[in-house]
Amino acid sequence: MKNKTVVRSMDILNLFMEHAALSFQDIIELSSIPKTSVYRMLLTLEEMGFIEKGDDSKYRLGLLFLTYGNLVSSRLDLRQIAYPIMQALHKELKEAINLIVKQGDEAIYIEKVDVFQKVRLYTAIGRRSPLYAGACSRVILSFLQEEEIESYLENIQLEPFAIGTIINKEQLIESIQSARTSGYTISHSELENHTSAIAAPIFNYKGEVIAGISIAGIEANYQNENEAIFSQKIMAAANEISEKLGYVR
Known part of the structure; x- marks a missing residue:
């Protein structure tokens, strides 16, 4: 059985394959994931280095992906x-x-x-x-x-x-x-x-x-x-x- 949180986190990360930067509201609308869940997952992903939040309050893929790549x-x-x-x-x-x-x-x-x-x-x-x-x-x-x-x-x-x-x-x-x-x-x-x-x-x-x-x-x-x-x-x-x-x- 797939872990729901992991699947949803991947759904969020996959959004950045087509979008260089996304706002919090963009992610909610594109992912159809509840607002509170998106908020928690973004905090975790940011803390782990998978994404980063810019001065414009938009999220982008973090440098960790460059390392992995x-x-x-x-x-x-x-x-x-x-x-x-x-x-x-x-x-x-x-x-x-x-x-x-x-x-x-x-x-x-x-x-x-x-x-x-x-x-x-x-x-x-x-x-x-x-x-x-x-x-x-x-x-x-x-x-x-x-x-x-x-x-x-x-x-x-x-x-x-x-x-x-x-x-x-x-x-x-x-x-x-x-x-x-x-x-x-x-x-x-x-x-x-x-x-x-x-x-x-x-x-x-x-x-x-x-x-x-x-x-x-x-x-x-x-x-x-x-x-x-x-x-x-x-x-x-x-x-x-x-x-x-x-x-x-």
Whole structure:
């Protein structure tokens, strides 16, 4: 069952798709929602930043929508650019290829290619993981600004997900430093036992890390010379995506 207040709030917001600015009375007349309900919802929407009231007493969409719009646009662009590169890498290596972005203190998987990967892995589109756990998440953490990394380390509580999860802050710092030197991260049994991943960072035109891309599969495939092979492949893919996003090294 739909929540009536949420539906009515969306009805009000949808009015701004055709009108740049609306008065209180305009909204009442166009929405056919009772005056008292409109008043309460406008107060809430304004407080949350979805709309703002100008000096002319008219309501307009708030800057929050610009933020959301930019996020959606950048992530759609990222997926569209990354997907064919991910497909080509998956076809070559027959390992799962994952794409993630940072969301708060977590990473969220926004794309995955695993047609030839016969074993179901932890990763799935929409799934989240903390920034410290797993190669793909930690590669984003590793390439944040130093003050962001320090703040994260001060406030995070490290908890295990699998037998290889890093739960020691000194070890986590070493992993971050190693990634910043080598250009990639590797994980073994951090999110799921007996699985491994190798990841590289993706940068935007400002030189900011905005995503991570990884090769992932069964741990036995990520030993010895394969680490060197996979790391070079994933860094090349990450660099190609970054360049298409306007990043210049």
